[in-house]
Amino acid sequence: MVQIIQASELSLHEVKERFNLQEVTDDSFFWEWRRRNQLYDVLAILKQLKGLVQGG
Numbered sequence: 001m002v003q004i005i006q007a008s009e010l011s012l013h014e015v016k017e018r019f020n021l022q023e024v025t026d027d028s029f030f031w032e033w034r035r036r037n038q039l040y041d042v043l044a045i046l047k048q049l050k051g052l053v054q055g056g
Helices: 002-008 012-018 026-055
Strands: none
Touching: none
């Protein structure tokens, strides 16, 4: 997740250099960033549900 936050603060050119990416477009980078953020959202929800089940 740290990489996602750091990458979101970089320009597209900096992202290509730092993460050694060959073909990155604004669109593909945006959708990959969105997909990863949604995954973390799902994991956070599951963690909260697990806590509720164990606590209840």
